Amino acid sequence: MKNQTPPDSQDSSEQPRNALDRLIYKLGNMLSLLFIFTVAISFYEVLMRYLFNAPTIWVHETASFLGGCLFVYGGIYALSTNKHVRVVLIYDLVSDRVRRWLNVFHHIMGIVFSGLLSWAAYQMVQDSWFTPFGDIRLETSGSAFDPSFPALVKGMIFVTLCIMFIQFILHLLQELNGLRKQDNV
Template identity: 80%
Template sequence: MKDTIHPPVTDNSEEPRNALDRLIYKLGNALSLLFVFTVAISFYEVLMRYVFNAPTIWVHETASFLGGCLFVFGGIYAMSINKHVRVVLIYDMVSDRTRRWLNVFHHVMGLIFSSLLSWAAYQMVQDSWFSPFGEIRLETSGSAWNPAFPALVKGMIFLTLSIMFVQFLLHLIQEINGLRKRKDV
């Protein structure tokens, strides 16, 4: 009898798999509106620069910051709906059981990958958020406007990589539980 309450973990649907994935999915859909805002302020800059000959000092850096943060968030968003990178040529040719083992391998490698990148991102955050004497001093862009966007982007990278580590861990646990259920049935 097919389990209708808990679909197979290898299901390729775009449904989030756990509470964290559902939260990321909902937050990502809300944050996607910031792309519209980025286009709007970019249009404003073009209008101000070429029509009124009064360019802004803030639009380019703000648009770059928002775009960078949204693209970084896109990694955990894609993982939350099972749309991450996969070699489907091999994945689609193997049995369901082999797919489950490939998923386990993928999640273990993802844990290693995200933990190492999280550590590197932590080092970047430490350098960009604190002075050599330990005081909080956010790295700035060095432009005329000089916002702290470089430090904030590095913080966003660290945060999303840390969340990705947790996602890989949760997905690995779900995959292992799926393998155990199949053996028990």
């Protein structure tokens, strides 16, 4: 009989691989509570609008901001738990050694991808956080509420992509170390 893991336990490949991944995982689990807050304020808006005929000016933009930031954070969260998208049709058919080399390729491409996107996000942040003369002035939505959410989301995208860049480097180093150990066995 095969040793089967209980259905509620995670595969070891889906566990955070290093200290940064563990931090991202723990923070992500805490941040996920913001989805409850988003639902609560959306429910509040529905009550105010349809029950009391007193719609709010802040709920829609706040809910969109929180949802957008959480969605962006989901990228590094998925990478921290090895739940990112991969072509399993090929991946599952090859040996463990070939999988490791596919992982190396994936991490190298991830470094390039996240590095280039980080640069583009930096340009977005620069445009949305600073005036042409270099003074700090956060871009706002232009609505009646007029929060600086657009600039903050762009900042979140930049920070998240920088973290993803570091994650890919750490994962690549771990993968190469695993290959080296495999060759020495």
